Amino acid sequence: MKSLFLRGFSFFKHTLKHFFFILPLLFTVACDSSDLKNMEEIQAQNLPDEVSKDVFLVYTDSGRTKFTLEAPIIHKYTKDTNYTEFPEGVDAVFYNKYGQQTSKGRSGYALKIKQDDEVIFRDSVRFENYKGEVLRSEEIYLINDTIYSDTTVFIETPNLILEGIGLTAPKDFSTYTLLKPVGVYNVPPNKE
Numbered sequence: 001m002k003s004l005f006l007r008g009f010s011f012f013k014h015t016l017k018h019f020f021f022i023l024p025l026l027f028t029v030a031c032d033s034s035d036l037k038n039m040e041e042i043q044a045q046n047l048p049d050e051v052s053k054d055v056f057l058v059y060t061d062s063g064r065t066k067f068t069l070e071a072p073i074i075h076k077y078t079k080d081t082n083y084t085e086f087p088e089g090v091d092a093v094f095y096n097k098y099g100q101q102t103s104k105g106r107s108g109y110a111l112k113i114k115q116d117d118e119v120i121f122r123d124s125v126r127f128e129n130y131k132g133e134v135l136r137s138e139e140i141y142l143i144n145d146t147i148y149s150d151t152t153v154f155i156e157t158p159n160l161i162l163e164g165i166g167l168t169a170p171k172d173f174s175t176y177t178l179l180k181p182v183g184v185y186n187v188p189p190n191k192e
Contacts, residue, residue: 103129118142
């Protein structure tokens, strides 16, 4: 009788040892696979399809250069929507139909939307035209050949600083209209 009890206890002890080994393994596999799947889904949603560094892009229409963009890094997304992000900023140069540079711009962040001929510039945006006038804002839209803004803008000329909310201008920034002028400030002459 005693030997039957010992054999049963030995079997129970042996089974229990395997049970405690297999149980944590099952929990680990079950948790890891679902966590891994969730992580892959999250990463797939947030990661760009292409990443490029030290990029110089030329945008043309009918063989003519419209503008160029230079950036330290770009992220290109092509899955649900087609756009290019410039997370570390961009330098842009704009050209007229004769290939002459008319204006240039810089921002700390930009977004180029593929379907539309639209670029959104954000974060310390600065545009300068061939007359040396400077447009500063936190957000500027370039849609087709027109610059738009609905935020506060400052235009610096040699003698004045104009402040307004909202602006429209051609992409060469040769002329501009402040949608809601707020102020005009004199620039003191340079004393040398």
